[in-house]
Amino acid sequence: MMIPAERPPDDPRNAPVYLRKTLVANGHNDRTIRQLVADGVLVKVRPGGYSDKKNYDQLDAAGRHGLKARAAFQQARTDVVLSHVSGVPEYDAPTWGLDLSDVHLTRLDGKAGRHEAGVHQHCGRLRDGDVVERHGMLVMTPARLALEVTTVTSAEAGLVVVNHFLHCGMTTKDELMDRYAVMERWPNSLRTGLVLHRADARVETVGESRAVHLMLSAGLPAPIPQYEIRDEHGDVIHRVDFAWPEFGVSLEFDGKVKYEKYLKPGQRASDVVIAEKKRERRICDLTGWRCIRLDWSDLGRPAATAALIRAELYRG
Known part of the structure; x- marks a missing residue:
């Protein structure tokens, strides 16, 4: 399995996210924070999470989702991993057809997930090697992400992601099939088998x-x-x-x-x-x-x- 190198530190997708509690601890209050947003210094990426607007303006939808995911990751009250569609941008994989409106996180405490305030928490059983650290956050591996994405999007969009990971050598068809064999109880996994049947590492692009x-x-x-x-x-x-x-x-x-x-x-x-x-x-x-x-x-x-x-x- 070949994991791509991390982005350089000055990449705008790695821009820091400032939580409200951190800004308050540094002497700001809600009024001054609102003023920084109005002045175009900061931009709100999600409730309680802000980033530098000059960096934010350079990003596409996937990059902006990445900042929103970074904020949600920092705000989580339990240990979590970026998963499903929210892990895809961390590997610079295509996000065509993916719904980036919600951040997807998987809890590590084994408790049931929930969906609120633009964050979809999942409860998933992890196997050894399912999680890596990228860009300062815990992220699912490409093999795990490829399967997860098929459960929350269309078969067409799922195939785009799976083929990308296969073509780039970040996972293999055998690895995906072995992992699929033990995911019978995953919710919404009916289309996963169809996507894996059609997946082919030789297919190079989204189109x-x-x-x-x-x-x-x-x-x-x-x-x-x-x-x-x-x-x-x-x-x-x-x-x-x-x-x-x-x-x-x-x-x-x-x-x-x-x-x-x-x-x-x-x-x-x-x-x-x-x-x-x-x-x-x-x-x-x-x-x-x-x-x-x-x-x-x-x-x-x-x-x-x-x-x-x-x-x-x-x-x-």
Whole structure:
């Protein structure tokens, strides 16, 4: 299992969170705290928790949730671990489709959890190795988080997280399946098995994970991810996102991140698009296959997109 390095100390996601009791102990009162917020010095990240606004303004939704989780972690009256969706940002994993409105914590005292004031406390039985320390807080490991997320979100969003952890080497399919075998009593775990069945370490991006979910949910034949294309000499010259060799069809997902990945110094996005079209022609010349291209808008209309793919697969 490969755990990524922690963020550098000056990363705005590591900005300190000031609890009200700490500010009061340093000479402030509710009036002066409100004034600091009004003046744009502090921002309230949750009741009784504040952070520097200049840092907060640099963060996306996941980063802001991280500060809110940090405040809730410090405010907890018992030992807790960041879990479920609240552990995901600590590994810089994608939060697409996750509900970040509540902080999720798991109690270590074995008592029943509760849901109040924007904090969802869980009661979970921990095994050795389930918890690590990251960025000054206790956080569930990627393997545990991957399974937990599937119990509080959709199968599609859960697959995005699970595939990310698998692709980055932070857990393995075997590890997840072994852990899943002993989680029968976890609440809301009915979709976990479905997500694990569809999970694949070869799937690289959020868009690709969503495309897999769309295709399999529609009953389409499972494609081969990251399929290698070889030239006349047998050398690998390209890779397509998905392929159905038996149907003579490949599929590419065109996302902004993908084009940014291929962007070289001095190039524009249009240069990459032109290069992609040449690459597609080369692949078609070598294989004789037809190519389907999807983008984010196609994922937002799954029924129509599944029909398009089905028609292309069974054409003729």
